[in-house]
Amino acid sequence: MNVRKTRSLTAFWYWLSRFWTDPDATSELANYYRARQIDSLSRQLPLASSATVLIVILCSFFANGLINSDFMIAWSLSLLIIAAGDVIAWYLLVKRKIENTGSKRVQFLLALMLGLAAVLYAQMTTVLLGVLDTQGKIILVAILAAFIATGAWQFASLPAAALFWVLFLTLGVSVGIHISYLGEYLFISALLLIYWIYLSCVVLVTSKRFIRGLVAETAIEHQRQVVGLLLKDFEENASDWLWEIDSHGCLKHVSLRMQHVLGKPVHQLSGSHFVNLLSDSTSAANQNVLRELATNFQQNEPFTQDNIPIEVNGDTKWWSLTAQPLINSTGNLSGWRGVSTDVTDALLREKEMTFLANIDSLTGLANRHLFAKTLHECFADDAEDGTKTPEIIKDITLITLDLDNFKVINDTLGHLAGDALLKDISCRFKEITPKGVLLSRLGGDEFAWVFKNSLTPLEATRFGQKIHELLAEPWLHQEHSFDLGASIGVANAPMDGVSPVSLQRASDMALYAAKASGKNKLCFYDPKLDEYAMLRLALLSDFRQSFADGDFVVLYQPQIRFSDNTLIGFEALVRWHHPERGVVSPTDFIHLIEENGMIVQLGEWVLRQACSDAMNWPAPLQVAVNVSPVQIERTNLLTTVIKALKATSLPASRLELELTESSLMCDGDSTIMLLNSLREQGVRIALDDFGTGYSSLSYLQRFPFDKLKVDRSFVIAASENVQNVNSANAESILSAILQLANALHLQTTAEGVETQDVSTLLQKLGFTNAQGFFYGRPMTAEHAENFISQWPDIQNKEN
Incomplete structure (x- = not known):
């Protein structure tokens, strides 16, 4: 019971103390608040002293002969001493400004002086009630009430003093008249008691408002100091800097950072015309940029201008400038204030990323994006109704090449050996590529040449012979020697194709015909490629029958998250178990059925099967399903996905669709709408x-991706880097890709992780997820369920 009372009293005191201080303030802040209260009261003391002297004079004049002279003298001297003390306290605390630390002793002394004065006033009031007539008594009581209220309001900033004043006056008068006159003035005593309660509440409320003001003022001052420190630190250390100019364009404020950037002292910069100053630091070739800046200043509207070239100490720096007009009270322009930023490093990084986006990291050749861009430059969208109808600008020749039996090298020696071969072949191809001809690696072992001036059949044949002669030299790797060959397809525009897509398709068909004719051959595109048509017809026939017989199976390769080695899901991979040819690789039939549209039927089946199998996995494991560009072009993919999810009851959040970069070559706006709709479903x-x-920064910015799956060629290059510490190219490229992904808030998955060293490197670089043989090979749905139950123990056993 005592504990409960103690807690109640503590809570009540905490609530009450909020009226004269901040109970949550630190001791330092509490002293500061008390010092401000003392200061506020001290400034009222001269007025209080003057009022005291005036009252003494009035009482001495009007009460002369009515009151005992000895009492009158003693009373007057006591009040005059208190008034003198008030003046001395005011002089020391306000005029001399002695250190005011918010001492509780000073607070008590001030309250005591006012309390003693209140007692003396109560004493005189009691005496005067006995000698004045009725009219005088009424005036005395009215003056007393006003006097008490005025003091309560005047001294409320220091609640202890105000409460002493009210208490001693009201209580003193009540006790005095009760002792002197017994019950004669009982009604006045009761009124004084009520008056005491009311004025005490007024004092507390007024004091609380004063404290709230101090708390708010302290918070504002703290924010001002923080902002000041941040602004000072910003001006001294940040890469940005502030500036301010007047209405004539001359510098008014020059920060230390600005002095450092321009390499000039402040006395040379202050008063200088801002635009002229920058113009003096800009080459003649870039003066148009400064003229544009001057025009922006003349428009009197906020603006941002990027990439302003400034020459400092012989080096060209690039600035971004943001400006805000300053409008005075009359509505006229008084100047400008703004921030300048050195964006040189960002521009260089952007150029580097643009370079990386156009170059194949493994071979150093142009990649598919640059190939597609160059090919598109040879065509023009020349339709007046807005539809895209590419027309050829000039005759061109496209030569595509696939290395023969490259898969054998990959399967026997591993992917590292295959990549080494690609590097060697690329160097050989560079030697025979004419100037002005684009040589690209399109992916895997596929290469292409774009001749912007078309070749005659004889010239194309001779170029093909050079390629075969180059490849005739055996490739040596460790103790092995391999004979190389290549199948080559040739197509010409506009004869064989009137658009980039149709020209590539024609070249690919010629390439397939070369492979079908015995490999290491060169074929020109011919619509009557009978042998290729027969082969395609046979494969298509086999495909239809195998699909009807259920010869396709979906395998699953695990994906893990680096941060906690958690299994996050599987990628669905389709395999064709041909009754006669055995396992047919997707690379051998996917392109074929894409050309004929049969990928749509297979894709729907794989999607539904993958969703169904994923329902047997514990949430939130997800399944990643590949989507062909043909599915995007020829079907309502959104409807297909929704039906598959509904049929299998798989939550949309557990499905991930993987698009190849060729999918982005479709109608961009329609594809963006489709992807946004899919993401809205989850x-x-x-x-x-x-x-x-076709990787490019513009694609990544336009299309709504959640994740980048980095091609295994980058990862393989990184594995070389692990073995060769003197080469950091692969790691630099991966870091650049990660920077790009992080800037776009995309997750990253590294494919083709085959060793612990590569896994460690990729995790160190900052990749989000990983996939590869190191974690698990493609497996059946049943094995995947077993894999899930044993992860991560199964990884430890296998590695």
């Missing part, structure tokens, strides 16, 4: 094989 979108196709 489906995640990943860009597969990043870096081997």
Whole structure:
């Protein structure tokens, strides 16, 4: 019971103390608040002293002969001493400004002086009630009430003093008249008691408002100091800097950072015309940029101008400038204030990323993006109704090449050996590529040449012979020697194709015909490629029958998250178990069925099967399903996905669709709308094989991706880097890709992780997820369920 009372009293005192201080303030702040209260009261003391002297004089005059002279003298001297003390306190605390630390002793002394004065006033009031007539008594009581209220309001900033004043006056008069006159003035005593309660509440409320003001003032001052420190630190240390000019364009404020950037002292910069100052630091070739800046200043509206070239100490720096006009009270322009930023490093990084986006990291050749861009430059969109109808600008020749039996090298020696071969072949191809001809690696072992001046059949044949002669030299790797060959397809525009897509398709068909004719051959595109047509017809026939017989199976390769080695899901991979040819690789039939549209049927089946199998996995494990460009072009993919999710009851958040970069070559706006609709359903979108196709910054910014899957060629290059510490190219490229992904808030998955060293490197670089043989090979749905139950123990056993 005592504990409960103690807690109640503590809570009540905490609530009450909020009226004269901040109970949550630190001791330092509490002293500061008390010092301000003392200061506020001290400034009222001269007025209080003057009132005291005036009252003494009036009482001595009007009460002369009515009151005992000895009492009158003693009373007057006591009040005059208190008034003198008030003046001395005011002089020391306000005029001399002695250190005011918010001492509780000073607070008590001030309250005591006012309390003693209140007692003396109560004493005189009691005496005067006995000698004045009725009219005088009424005037005395009215003056007393006003006097008490005035003091309560005047001294409320220091609640202890105000409460002493009210208490001693009201209580003193009540006790005095009760002792002197017994029950004669009982009604006045009761009124004084009520008056005491009321004025005490007024004092507390007024004091609380004063304290709130101090708290708010302290917070504002703290914010001002913080802002001041941040602004000072910004001006001294940040890469940005502030500036201010007057209405004539001359500098008024020059920060230390600005002095350092321009390499000039403040006395040379202050008063200088801002635009002229920058113009003196800009080459003649870039003066148009400064003229544009001067025009922006003349428009009197906020603006931002990027990439302003400034020469400082012989080096060209690039600035971004943001300006805000300053309008005075009359509505006229009084100047400008703004921030300048050195964006040189950002521009250089952007150029580097643009370079990386156009170059194949493994071979150093142009990648598919630069190839597609160059090919598109040879065509023009010349339709007046807004529809895209590419027309050829000039005759061109497209030569595509696939290395023969490259898969054998990959399967026997591993992917590292395959990549070494690609590097060697690329160097050989560079030697025979004419000037002005674009040589590209399109992906895997596929290369292409774009001749902007078309070749005659004889010239194309001779160029093909040079390629075959180059490849005739065996490739040596460790103790192995391999004979190389290549199948080559040739197509010409506009004869074989009137658009980039149709020209590439024609070249690819010629390439397939070369492969079908015995490999290491060169074929020109011919619509009557009978042998290729027969082969395609046979494969298509087999495909239809196998699909009807259920010869296709979906395998699953695990994906893990680096941060906690958690299994996050699987990628669905389709395999064709041909009754006669055995397992047919997707690379051998996917392109074929894409050309004929049969990928739509297979894609729908794989999607539904993958969703169904994923329902047997514990949430939130997800399944990633590849989507062909043909599915985007020829079907309502959104409807297909929704039906598959509904049929299998798989939550949309557990499905991820992987798009190859060639999918982005479709109608861009329609594709963006489709991807946005899929994401609204909760489906995640990943860009597969990043870096081997049409990768570009514009694609990544336009299309709503959630994840980048970095092509295995980058990862393989990184594995070389792990073995060769003197080469950091692969790691630099991966870091650049990660910077790009982080800037766009995309997750990253590294494909082709085959060793612990590569896994460690990729995790150190900052990749989000990983996939590869190191974590698990593609497996059946049943094995995937077993894999899930044993992860991560199964990884430890296998590695």
